[in-house]
Amino acid sequence: MSRFKKETKKGTPKINTASLPDIIFMLLFFFMVTTTLRETQLFVRTQLPFATEVQTLERKSLVSYIYIGPPFQTEIFGTEPRIQLNDQFASVDDIASFISSEREARAEAERPLMTTSLKVDRETTMGIVTDVKQELRQVNALRINYSTARGDVPRTGISR
Amino acid sequence: MARMRPEINAGSMADIAFLLLIFFLVTTTMDVDTGITRMLPPPIDPNAPEPPPVRERNVFVVLVDRHDRLMVEGELTSIDRLKEQTKHFLLNPTNDPSLPEKRTEDIPHIGEFQVSRGVISLQNDRGTSYEMYISVQNELAAAINSIRDEVSKDSFGIKFSELRDQELIDAVRQAVPMAISEAEPKDIGGRR
Numbered sequence: 001m002s003r004f005k006k007e008t009k010k011g012t013p014k015i016n017t018a019s020l021p022d023i024i025f026m027l028l029f030f031f032m033v034t035t036t037l038r039e040t041q042l043f044v045r046t047q048l049p050f051a052t053e054v055q056t057l058e059r060k061s062l063v064s065y066i067y068i069g070p071p072f073q074t075e076i077f078g079t080e081p082r083i084q085l086n087d088q089f090a091s092v093d094d095i096a097s098f099i100s101s102e103r104e105a106r107a108e109a110e111r112p113l114m115t116t117s118l119k120v121d122r123e124t125t126m127g128i129v130t131d132v133k134q135e136l137r138q139v140n141a142l143r144i145n146y147s148t149a150r151g152d153v154p155r156t157g158i159s160r
Numbered sequence: 161m162a163r164m165r166p167e168i169n170a171g172s173m174a175d176i177a178f179l180l181l182i183f184f185l186v187t188t189t190m191d192v193d194t195g196i197t198r199m200l201p202p203p204i205d206p207n208a209p210e211p212p213p214v215r216e217r218n219v220f221v222v223l224v225d226r227h228d229r230l231m232v233e234g235e236l237t238s239i240d241r242l243k244e245q246t247k248h249f250l251l252n253p254t255n256d257p258s259l260p261e262k263r264t265e266d267i268p269h270i271g272e273f274q275v276s277r278g279v280i281s282l283q284n285d286r287g288t289s290y291e292m293y294i295s296v297q298n299e300l301a302a303a304i305n306s307i308r309d310e311v312s313k314d315s316f317g318i319k320f321s322e323l324r325d326q327e328l329i330d331a332v333r334q335a336v337p338m339a340i341s342e343a344e345p346k347d348i349g350g351r352r
Contacts (some may be wrong), residue, residue: 001164017174020173020174021170021173024174024178024181025177026183027181028177028180029204031181031184031185031188031222032180033323034188035187035188043176047289047292049295050294051196051295051298052298053196053267053305054194054196055195055196055197056192056193056194057193057194058191060193069249080163085172092210094222117195119192120260121290122289122290122291122294123289123290123291124290125287125288125289126285126286126287126288126290126293127286128262129293130284133200135202137201137202137203138203140200140203142199142200143196143197143199143200145193145195145196145198146196146294147194148196148197148294148298150194153295153298154291154295
């Protein structure tokens with residue numbers, strides 16, 4: 001009897017976990033490199049339209065974002081599309097000071113490369129977008145990017 | 161002496177790494193920003209002289225109204241046909257006198273090339289939906305990109321998007337310029 005027991009105990013050898021930290025570190029570095037921390041909390045819905053001819057935005061440190069869309073909290077802010085800059089609602093007149101403060105934060109040499117990314121909800125009308133574009137022209141922030149998702153342009157509903 | 165050194169217990173290393181790993185797993189967002197990049201025209205100088213008028217045959221008028229209807233060169237059309245119509249306008253394969261003129265230019269790496277002088281004029285209403293506007297921009301870009309692809313294939317054997325040499329990219333861009341002009345917005349109903 002006792003001989004039997006001894007043999008079953010020896011039958012399960014210990015698994016060597018010495019390489020476990022290495023594997024975990026590998027995963028850790030992968031996520032550390034790919035991660036981008038979310039900077040702002042969104043107050044407006046920005047469901048982006050689809051387009052096929054898209055380019056990837058490079059040099060994200062040189063991009064400033066303008067969000068336009070209907071607010072999430074409709075009972076407080078209504079359903080009309082609003083502009084969000086940084087962490088708060090803004091009006092068209094705030095864009096000039098927003099762009100100049102964004103410029104101040106970048107190095108002199110990199111300022112001409114700055115891009116303004118417009119994240120606009122697909123159901124917004126062009127009126128507010130046109131106002132924003134005119135304001136950007138006035139402050140000479142001419143490089144803009146209409147943020148879109150990669151996908152086919154909808155063919156039904158809008159064509160006739 | 162070496163044997164006297166005590167071994168450091170690395171058993172908790174995995175725990176620390178796990179902790180960091182879980183932090184980054186939670187905070188990570190893997191979305192890449194994609195979009196259509198455009199240059200806005202510089203602000204108008206009120207003292208600047210009037211720009212010379214562009215000849216009517218060189219302008220491709222695209223209008224989008226508040227009901228998202230599309231009008232191209234005075235005719236109602238649909239978004240499906242916009243790309244083909246734009247390509248036909250810019251290429252002017254039959255040298256039709258009602259379609260844009262071409263100017264022969266000597267472009268480095270490509271040589272003599274007939275550059276179209278056509279300009280696309282895009283105008284939208286304040287009530288146009290953003291989705292429709294982006295669709296139109298996308299179709300216009302698709303038309304130009306497809307012409308650039310053809311030019312690039314003829315000259316260098318590969319597609320425009322696969323070109324890596326900046327000089328070659330600039331050459332194709334010079335041969336097929338991205339000539340989309342957006343009209344000054346008209347405040348018909350006043351600002352809302």
